[in-house]
Amino acid sequence: MEKYVTLTDLQLVDLLKKDDSDAFSEIYSRYAVLLVGFTSSKLFDLEDSRDIIHDVFVKLWQERKQLKVDYDLKAYLFKLTRYRIVDKIRKNITRQEYAAMVNSLAVSYGVTTEQEIAAKELAQIIETSLDKLSPRVKEVYLLSREENLSIT
Amino acid sequence: MNRHQLVALLDRYVKGETTNEENQLVERWLEENGNRNQVWQSLDQSDKDQWLSSVLSDINSTIHPAEVKVVPLPPTKRWLWQRIAAAAAVVLVVFTLYLQWPYWQSLLHPVQLTVLHAPVNQKQVITLADGSRVWINAGSELRYPKTFNGKIREVYLSGEAYFDIHHDPAKPFIIHTGEVRTTVLGTAFNIKEDENKHTVQVTVTRGKVSVANGRKLLGILIPNQQISFNTLKEEASQATVNAAAVIAWQQSDLYFEDVSFGEAIERLQQHFQVKISFRNEKLKDCRFTGTSAHGEELDKVLRVMCAFNKATYEVKPDGSIVIDGPGCSN
Numbered sequence: 001m002e003k004y005v006t007l008t009d010l011q012l013v014d015l016l017k018k019d020d021s022d023a024f025s026e027i028y029s030r031y032a033v034l035l036v037g038f039t040s041s042k043l044f045d046l047e048d049s050r051d052i053i054h055d056v057f058v059k060l061w062q063e064r065k066q067l068k069v070d071y072d073l074k075a076y077l078f079k080l081t082r083y084r085i086v087d088k089i090r091k092n093i094t095r096q097e098y099a100a101m102v103n104s105l106a107v108s109y110g111v112t113t114e115q116e117i118a119a120k121e122l123a124q125i126i127e128t129s130l131d132k133l134s135p136r137v138k139e140v141y142l143l144s145r146e147e148n149l150s151i152t
Numbered sequence: 153m154n155r156h157q158l159v160a161l162l163d164r165y166v167k168g169e170t171t172n173e174e175n176q177l178v179e180r181w182l183e184e185n186g187n188r189n190q191v192w193q194s195l196d197q198s199d200k201d202q203w204l205s206s207v208l209s210d211i212n213s214t215i216h217p218a219e220v221k222v223v224p225l226p227p228t229k230r231w232l233w234q235r236i237a238a239a240a241a242v243v244l245v246v247f248t249l250y251l252q253w254p255y256w257q258s259l260l261h262p263v264q265l266t267v268l269h270a271p272v273n274q275k276q277v278i279t280l281a282d283g284s285r286v287w288i289n290a291g292s293e294l295r296y297p298k299t300f301n302g303k304i305r306e307v308y309l310s311g312e313a314y315f316d317i318h319h320d321p322a323k324p325f326i327i328h329t330g331e332v333r334t335t336v337l338g339t340a341f342n343i344k345e346d347e348n349k350h351t352v353q354v355t356v357t358r359g360k361v362s363v364a365n366g367r368k369l370l371g372i373l374i375p376n377q378q379i380s381f382n383t384l385k386e387e388a389s390q391a392t393v394n395a396a397a398v399i400a401w402q403q404s405d406l407y408f409e410d411v412s413f414g415e416a417i418e419r420l421q422q423h424f425q426v427k428i429s430f431r432n433e434k435l436k437d438c439r440f441t442g443t444s445a446h447g448e449e450l451d452k453v454l455r456v457m458c459a460f461n462k463a464t465y466e467v468k469p470d471g472s473i474v475i476d477g478p479g480c481s482n
Contacts, residue, residue: 021216025208032204040192042182049192053207054214061215083166086178090162097187100372102158103390105181107374 009073016064024064028057031074035081042085044097052084188337188360265295265308273411275401280307283318284325289344289401312344314399316358332381333364341373342399350384355398363388413438413461417475424450427472434479435463 004012004026015023032053039049059080067076092098130138164170165178195203268288270276276288281299288294292311300306305325317325319338327334329345332352339359345352354363355378363370363379370388371379378393408416414436417428430436438461454465454473463477 021212028208028211029204032207033200036192036204040187040190042186044187046191050203050207054211057208057211058214061211082179082182083168085182086162087166090159090166093159093162096369096371100369101181101185102155102162103371104185104374105161105178106155106158107392 010070013067013071013073016060017067019064024057024061027060027073031077032057034074035077038078038081039085043088044095048088048092052081052088055084056080188362265297267293267295269293270311273408273415280305280318282320282323282325285316287314289313309343310345310347312342312401314340314342314401316340330383331366332370332383333366335362335364336360342395344398350382352381352383353398354379354381355393355395357395357399408440408442410439410441412436413440413457413463416440416457420450420453426450429472429474431474431476432479435461435475435477438463438480 004015004022007015007023007026009027009030012023012027016027035056036049036053039052040046043049043052056077060077089098089101093102130141133141161170161174161178165174170178192200268276268278270288270290270292272291275290278286278288278294278296280286280296282305284305286294286296286307289312292309292313294313295308297306300323303323305320305323306328307326308328310329315325315327315336317336317338317340321337325336325338327343329343329352332354334341334343334354336359339356339361341354341356341358341361343352343354354361354373356373356375358375361373363373363381365381365386365388370381371390373379373390376392376395378391378395378398379388380391381388408419414430417430417436420426421428440457440460442456442460454475457463458465458475458477461477461480463475465473465475467473
């Protein structure tokens with residue numbers, strides 16, 4: 001086990017692909033604590049975090065053959081974890097704590113949709129105003145905007 | 153966006169069918185929300201290590217099922233196991249009592265609370281031992297300890313107050329309003345209890361606030377969110393509001409509710425640092441109610457006040473002001 005501590009993530013993934021269970025244990029001891037810190041800061045039941053950690057590492061083992069050698073292991077593990085956290089929240093949506101969380105998503109979603117609409121309207125206004133300009137002036141404007149050329 | 157659409161969004165996210173923007177939205181939301189009072193954080197290192205290694209052995213038995221060995225225990229040993237379990241249960245009970253010691257202690261030695269009652273025509277501002285500031289609205293009452301000794305900071309409110317709580321993640325701040333508990337770490341918010349309507353309203357201006365009724369969580373609020381809780385029906389509703397309007401009472405420095413002209417002028421003198429006198433002393437007994445927006449000019453305030461009390465005012469060459477009039481009939 002000792003020698004695994006000094007290996008890089010890439011080397012560990014390489015060993016994992018060759019069914020090295022010690023490499024697997026080293027990956028666990030490197031990232032499980034980070035992942036449980038992440039899940040428990042989002043979920044209200046530590047048992048749910050346990051399920052997720054269990055799932056994520058079982059998945060890592062099952063998919064080991066398909067892992068690319070140059071995989072960013074940490075990002076991969078966090079991505080798997082994030083999907084499972086959202087899944088847990090989704091399944092527990094009737095719990096008051098999660099209902100409150102989802103409500104705040106409704107708020108931010110509402111805001112961004114409004115912003116998108118506003119941005120679209122603005123783009124339209126610019127478009128129609130441009131059509132009123134002479135073709136040459138319009139071209140100058142478009143070049144300055146889109147090609148970052150100076151007006152002078 | 154309604155609940156149905158939100159659930160659909162989360163479903164699509166889990167299946168990986170969301171657009172890039174939706175992904176960013178969900179991920180940012182996940183980043184910003186969650187559980188503050190984590191059990192995990194409160195475990196010590198050896199508990200964490202034990203937890204992690206037990207999860208790892210579960211994982212290993214899932215991915216290498218063939219290697220799992222079932223070892224039946226001989227009956228005599230079961231006795232031993234039961235004894236160990238019993239001993240462990242005793243240890244657990246003692247440990248739980250130990251953890252809850254601050255709670256038991258607070259029952260045994262109740263904390264001496266100071267009562268601050270704001271008169272019907274005046275607001276009060278107080279700085280608590282931890283540096284938190286509380287604006288208590290007229291006619292409301294705050295009970296608080298001289299110092300915060302325990303693991304939590306606790307105060308009791310009846311009526312309305314605006315809180316600006318000093319941030320201290322190690323010592324949550326709890327405001328009791330009847331059965332309603334508002335828990336924060338360091339934020340600013342308004343609580344309004346209306347005994348006639350049987351409601352308690354919590355409105356947040358900064359940070360995050362969790363509101364509970366007894367043991368039941370009513371909701372977690374972010375700025376410009378408000379919870380109204382009906383204490384009779386035990387029903388809570390949440391809404392997005394303009395928090396600035398809710399706390400206007402706290403910001404308007406001059407807030408007169410059923411005061412005498414004399415008292416009002418005394419406060420104007422303090423506020424504007426000018427000398428104001430009455431030519432006719434009878435004017436001092438006129439009563440009125442009114443609010444003056446923050447930072448409004450003295451001229452404007454006096455004009456309205458004098459018009460209301462059938463009086464006139466005059467600025468003397470030395471800057472002092474004299475008020476005159478026939479007085480009120482009441």
